Amino acid sequence: MQMMPSRPDKRENRSLPLTFLVTLVILAIAGCGDSGNGTPTAKSPSPRKNTQAKVEASGKSNLPTVRPGQFEPKAITTSKLPTPKLDERRSLADLANQDDGGDGGAAAKKPIVLTVTPRGKRLPIDDTKAAVAGIRKLIGKHLTLYTDVPPSPEVDELPAAFDAAVPLWCKYFEVDPMNAMDWHMTGFVIQEKARFQGAGMLPDDLPPFINGFQRGRYVWLYGQPTAYYRRHLLLHEGTHAFMDLIVGGLGPPWYAEGMAELLGTHQWQDGELTLAYMPRQKTETPGWGRIKIVKDELAAGNGMMPANILEYGPQAHLRNEPYGWCWALAAFFDSDPRTQKAFRELRKKIRTEDITQWFRQQVQDDWADLSEDWQVFVMNIDYGYDIARSVIVRKTAQAVPASGATATISADRGWQSTGILLTAGTTYRIDATGQYQVAETSEIWWCEPGGVTIHYFQGRPLGLLLGAVRDHSQPLEGMSPLVKPRPIGLGTTLEPEVSGTLYLKINESPAELGDNQGQITVRVQVQ
Template identity: 35%
Template sequence: MVRDLLRLLCCGTLTLSGLVGCQQEGSPQSPAEMPRALAAPPAEAIPAKTTATEPPTKTADDILGEEALSPVALNGPSELLVRPDDRRPQHDEASLAQAGIHLFESKRLKLFTDVPAAEAEPLPQLVDQLYDELEQYFGPLPPDRQGSSFQMTGYLVNDLELFRSQGLLPEEFTFDHGVQRRNEFWVRDQDLDYYRRHLVLHEATHCFMNYMPDVDAPLWYMEGMAEYFATHRIGESGAQFRVMPTSARDFAGFGRMGIIRRDVATKLTPPIPSIASLEPAVFKTADPYAWSWALCAFLDGTPRYRNQFQKLGQATRGGKFEQEFRNSFPDEDRELATGWQLFLIHARYGYDFEHAAIDFQPGEPLSLSRPEASISISAQRGWQSSRVLLEAGKTYEISATGRFTLKAATGDTRAWESDPQGISFRYVDGLPMGTLVGCLRTETGPAGGSDDAMLQTIRIGNQRTFQAPVTGTFYLRLNDDWNSFFDNSGEVQVTLREVRSVGPVESDTQPGN
């Protein structure tokens, strides 16, 4: 019963009659105790969500219901487990249709709704496509005793009282967005087409992930993954899920990117351990949902971490998740902390994980036997290691040659040719688009801390002589928006050498990269 209640509560604003939000042993932290980035109100008009942690007293019916949900071994304990019995209520479809509630059905979803058919009819097929994606990612659910296909029942609600009067909405709760219980979910209708679909997909993901007993993965993961799978686009070839939103217009109502950008601007970005330790009680505003989504998107989208993160989908039962997560993403991992911090700073609509990913490669210092180094820097990637360690206080000369092409904006059909000095008709982060820039990655520092040195950009252009402010591996890239690397082409050749006797040199850097 406790598990089912938490599933019911985790997705929407929910009020249970007679329910008191008492804190039990290991009680969740209050909003006042959480990082400010997570306690602050949302930047966009996204209604808050709430959770509760104290269930009502169990009844005999509850206990019998839990027994019906328990997995059963076929032909002995060593055989394959079956999934819990389907306990969805059956409805008089003809009577509901007369009342104005119509059924739209597919293999995976029976959807009862009072919204217009044009808005509701495509949703079951969309959920079918999502289900295939969930199976591919997490693996299929076990079969049931009858060998039937898994199906959910959803209620897309415009008129709450109409659904109550027809017995489709339990009297004891209300909600603002969505709520899920076993393989049923309820979603309030939305004015925005994208967000209506998003909420249906979010709750359908919960039905899949929560249906088997003993799910004990933390709420940040369960909610983050539901948000992540629900973030979708529909094209000519069908729907795509787990996508990065491309614009506020195309993903109207989502709003998570606005929360991230707001908190980055006010320097309230939480480290990964803070998000991974979120308690259920803090999921009362859009903020923890936004950060949970961002962490799931980052770990799944970054090639370096993708395989480790996807394996966690097999560890959501049996008390394994927390340890598996700590083993895969330890708090002391400096590269992980730095990659996360850089992602947050650059996160924007259409962020390109594949091309922005950093391949951390430590450098070696120049020497008499190796007085200079040559590096090719691709226009299609973010920070790229030179594999040269610059030493604090020493002076270096960097020169670059070559030409490459850039697109001024995503979808622009024009290709602008540039050299490492950049194109001054358009600026990105305060510098001409295409300018060669660098930064330093310190190879030592506090465990688990992000490397702030990588936040200081050094403008290079065609040529630059400067004094290294710290000792660290030198990274380079061509200046462009972090959602636009993929449609660039070409590279530049960079030569780096130590200058042992020079006049005045430039040593300025600028924040932001």
């Protein structure tokens, strides 16, 4: 983790007033948060001009799978944003009501841009002294690792995993691999602190950290109960180091920690590494727990909207929960077709721009819709969530004529507008027909709008047609009605309490949309 408590070797900006310089003197980069619970291969969908464009693969990132040594492969700005009142517990609906609407509050919030240079003294490492203390040395192309964790394949291959990450970091951040060819880090995986303190490998001027810490060309990690989370932390801190020393900037806390979490979430299988992965099963990433953090926070009434996460200050990540929220936001922005292009442009602007303000300006026209999609995302978040396929499909709606109206809904997408406008107090008859496949298994599961009663999702039959009425005539207040749908099934009578567009989807895990096939035809008539 990168943070900013007190350390005089941190960042400074000579053009700032004296009061800012005093503030900068006490800024620092601190340790990464706790674990919470999954494994990875990533391929994010390509940017699309509209939400109805063809959906590419989900759950995977566009980063290739790379074997160690396949490739042989310039420091930094960060914005200081206001620290949210972390002890003030508010619901997601409360935060949705106070969203600033998309301009980023530029007039009220002027982040400080800090120039960061390599920091910390070179450690006088004595390999003989380390060996006597029971500290082993593992050497890779881009990482020399010292550890007192007993030998095992999962520990001994950490330098190889780090080496495999370098070309992937180069690809994601659009860095010429030649610029990272000679880049080398030194890392420490610590089981007993006293050994490393005695060997001069744990400097006294390091701030306290929970799990991991990066400063200059060094990273420190405490031992973890799972091999996955140990490797995740190494890649998390490695991402910080790569952004710091190679890309040239970390950016504000939401971006710095979001990127470290996004690219730290990985798959390491048979010597091949994939980054930016959406884990499909909890068992893939034991000890990671970012999805659990979001679920637990929501259950406790502590939901976060994107605007609030963008305001995380330098002290926010002294708590574990912001890691879960930053991962979720980075995964959301990196996968949503409306934000992906602008989000990935941030890597080119962290040296010169207030990237939070710039990003908000780029997506301002979509901000209200993005905030609603975020609600649907976090309220249904789970392993394997297909963000691209779950983007809400919106279109202009028309009132139901006397002859009735029809619409077609795809089984492989999330919420979709029918283009049918319902009027409050009017009674409508809705009928649905069609067959569609809801699971790709050894045998095809064909389903109708009434659902499959031998399998349930969220307490309702799998494949059941669900509906909600969304009023687009005024800004959304509180929670979207799409978060609390009602069953439609093969048919129902509906008298909406508010006028709005009829939205439909099938009851299916957002992780399983990709293997669905078929459509539903819906007919709506005024009774």
